Every structure is written in C-alpha cells, then in structure tokens.
Amino acid sequence: xxxxxxxxxxxxxxxxxxxxxxxxxxxxxxxxxxxxxxxxxxxxxxxxxxxxxxxxxxxxxxxxxxxxxxxxxxxxxxxxxxxxxxxxxxxxxxxxxxxxxxxxxxxxxxxxxxxxxxxxxxxxxxxxxxxxxxxxxxxxxxxxxxxxxxxxxxxxxxxxxxxxxxxxxxxxxxxxxxxxxxxxxxxxxxxxxxxxxxxxxxxxxxxxxxxxx
Amino acid sequence: xxxxxxxxxxxxxxxxxxxxxxxxxxxxxxxxxxxxxxxxxxxxxxxxxxxxxxxxxxxxxxxxxxxxxxxxxxxxxxxxxxxxxxxxxxxxxxxxxxxxxxxxxxxxxxxxxxxxxxxxxxxxxxxxxxxxxxxxxxxxxxxxxxxxxxxxxxxxxxxxxxxx
Numbered sequence: 001x002x003x004x005x006x007x008x009x010x011x012x013x014x015x016x017x018x019x020x021x022x023x024x025x026x027x028x029x030x031x032x033x034x035x036x037x038x039x040x041x042x043x044x045x046x047x048x049x050x051x052x053x054x055x056x057x058x059x060x061x062x063x064x065x066x067x068x069x070x071x072x073x074x075x076x077x078x079x080x081x082x083x084x085x086x087x088x089x090x091x092x093x094x095x096x097x098x099x100x101x102x103x104x105x106x107x108x109x110x111x112x113x114x115x116x117x118x119x120x121x122x123x124x125x126x127x128x129x130x131x132x133x134x135x136x137x138x139x140x141x142x143x144x145x146x147x148x149x150x151x152x153x154x155x156x157x158x159x160x161x162x163x164x165x166x167x168x169x170x171x172x173x174x175x176x177x178x179x180x181x182x183x184x185x186x187x188x189x190x191x192x193x194x195x196x197x198x199x200x201x202x203x204x205x206x207x208x209x210x211x212x213x
Numbered sequence: 214x215x216x217x218x219x220x221x222x223x224x225x226x227x228x229x230x231x232x233x234x235x236x237x238x239x240x241x242x243x244x245x246x247x248x249x250x251x252x253x254x255x256x257x258x259x260x261x262x263x264x265x266x267x268x269x270x271x272x273x274x275x276x277x278x279x280x281x282x283x284x285x286x287x288x289x290x291x292x293x294x295x296x297x298x299x300x301x302x303x304x305x306x307x308x309x310x311x312x313x314x315x316x317x318x319x320x321x322x323x324x325x326x327x328x329x330x331x332x333x334x335x336x337x338x339x340x341x342x343x344x345x346x347x348x349x350x351x352x353x354x355x356x357x358x359x360x361x362x363x364x365x366x367x368x369x370x371x372x373x374x375x376x377x
C-alpha cells in the first residue's frame with residue numbers, strides 16, 4: 001500500500017490547480033496597502049513607553065523650589081538628570097539597531113530572536129526608568145522630611161509627638177507600600193500588554209528551541 | 214527605476230502566487246483571513262524585494278518570507294471562523310468524493326494538518342512541497358538533523374491520527 005503521507009503529498013500537489021488566481025492589477029494594488037504586522041505595534045508601543053517614562057522621570061525634578069533650597073540635593077538632582085539622559089540615549093540607539101535587524105528574509109528562528117530582543121531592550125529600559133523614578137521619589141521624600149523640615153507638615157507633627165521615629169517609620173512604610181503597589185500594577189499592565197502581543201511568537205519560539213536540546 | 218522594480222516584482226509575484234496561496238490555505242480558515250494574510254505577505258515580500266539579490270532562488274526566498282509572515286509577523290484577526298464553508302470551497306471537498314477509504318483518509322489528514330501547531334504545519338508544508346532537508350533547516354533556522362527528527366515526529370503524529 002502506498003504511504004498515506006505520499007498520498008497526501010500527491011493530492012496536495014494536484015490541488016494546486018484549484019487555487020485562487022489574482023490578476024496583475026490585484027497584486028499591484030496590494031503593494032500600496034499598509035502593513036498590519038504586529039511588529040509595528042511593538043514599535044509604536046515602545047516609542048510611547050520611551051516618551052512616558054522620560055516625561056515621568058522629569059516630574060519630581062521639576063518641583064524646583066524644593067530642590068533649589070538644598071545645594072546638596074540639587075547636585076544629586078543634576079546627576080540624576082544626566083544619568084537618565086544617558087540611559088535614554090543608550091536605549092534608543094539599542095532599540096533602533098535591534099529594530100532594524102528585524103527582517104522577514106531571515107530564518108524563522110532568527111526572526112523570532114530579533115523581535116524578542118527588541119522587546120527585551122524596551123523592558124530593560126522600563127525597569128531602569130522605574131528604578132530612577134523611585135530614587136527620585138526617595139530623594140524628594142528625604143528632602144521633605146529631614147532636610148527641609150519646615151516644608152513638611154509631617155516633621156512638625158513628629159517633633160511634637162512622644163515618639164517621633166514612629167511617625168517617620170510609618171510614613172516611610174506607607175511610602176514604600178505605595179511604591180510597591182505602583183510597581184505591581186505596572187508589572188501587571190506590561191504582562192498583559194506584551195503577553196497578548198507576544199504570546200504566539202513566544203510559543204513558536206519555544207517550540208523551535210525545544211528541538212535543540 | 215522604481216516603476217521598473219514595481220513591474221518586475223508584481224509580475225514575479227503574479228507568476229509565483231501559488232506559493233503564497235498555499236501558505237494562506239494552510240494557516241487560515243476562511244476566505245477573508247486568507248485574503249488578509251495574502252495581503253500582508255505581499256507587503257512583506259515587497260518590502261524585502263529591493264534587497265533580494267538573487268543568490269537564492271526566488272521561490273526559496275518567497276517560501277521563507279511567506280512562512281515567516283504566517284508564523285511570526287501576522288496577527289490573526291479573531292473575526293469570522295467559518296471553517297466548514299471555506300474548506301469545502303477551497304479543497305473542493307464534496308461528500309460523495311469520500312466514499313472510498315483513500316479519500317476518507319485524505320480528508321482525515323487534511324483535517325489533522327489543520328490542527329497542527331504553527332511550526333509543525335510549516336514542516337509538513339515544506340514536506341508537501343517536496344523541499345529537501347537542507348532547505349527546510351535553512352528556512353526555519355534549525356539544523357538538518359533536528360529538521361529530520363522533528364519531521365519524523367510530525368509524520369508519526371499524522372499517521373496515528375488516521376490509523377488509530
């Protein structure tokens with residue numbers, strides 16, 4: 001008996017005559033349409049992320065009156081600003097280079113790797129930005145409570161209380177909890193956003209990877 | 214210059230459109246998705262065309278871009294899954310065609326292939342297209358040995374489905 005798969009192959013090749021036929025004009029029209037490739041989505045979302053995090057990391061620094069009054073903090077602030085610019089430029093260059101490498105003529109595995117690399121660059125940038133944001137907030141907090149006590153309601157209350165350290169500790173805890181919750185929400189948001197976009201790609205990549213073991 | 218390139222590309226795609234249709238047939242379940250995917254593959258081919266040097270065969274290059282688009286770049290739209298309608302049209306399957314065993318087996322196998330994962334589908338597709346292992350390995354980016362091992366596994370899977 002003929003092998004079933006050989007039979008399938010023969011039938012598959014025979015069915016070629018039943019395929020649709022597009023005219024020259026049909027195809028010509030197609031080359032001017034816009035791509036709906038999801039790589040484009042990753043590109044747009046990444047740009048939005050760069051802008052969002054860069055803007056957010058500027059906010060604490062912009063409350064200048066607080067920082068202006070403390071020379072010490074002002075210098076740290078300037079340092080932070082330089083660091084955040086440098087990080088941003090570094091990531092944008094890396095993102096651009098990785099993005100340019102995405103090429104439909106590569107092998108499937110290479111193509112998937114390159115897309116995942118673009119995603120990784122953005123992910124690392126987001127984590128850096130969150131770190132930077134937390135540092136900036138911490139500085140702001142320290143400034144409010146310790147260095148510039150007259151600016152803070154909290155400090156006045158703490159000085160009047162029997163156990164000032166307790167108030168400091170509690171406000172620090174509240175502050176940390178807030179940071180924790182914010183990071184948690186962000187993390188969930190990213191999982192969801194990229195999870196949906198990259199689910200199929202990751203599955204297929206895993207499938208190809210599995211072959212190598 | 215640009216006009217010339219357009220003309221050359223469209224003519225070549227028109228002559229080789231079967232490759233793209235076959236990938237669409239395998240990876241989609243209804244006519245609208247088929248057209249959507251064909252559209253996206255055309256755009257990807259056109260984008261890559263200026264860099265096509267001719268060091269590989271045009272068809273080899275088309276297989277690769279078409280499969281990559283279907284597996285990786287294209288986002289399936291969730292609308293409309295009229296599997297039944299489409300298959301009967303596209304594979305010209307009529308109930309009375311299947312009264313002997315061989316035909317029934319074929320129908321079973323086409324259904325089974327449709328249910329495979331994206332990568333397995335690509336392997337079977339390249340097998341059905343009579344590609345050798347070196348081309349399969351190069352297209353997917355795996356070694357020839359791994360392509361062989363994986364292909365045997367997929368074939369076995371299909372055989373079990375029709376001969377339980």
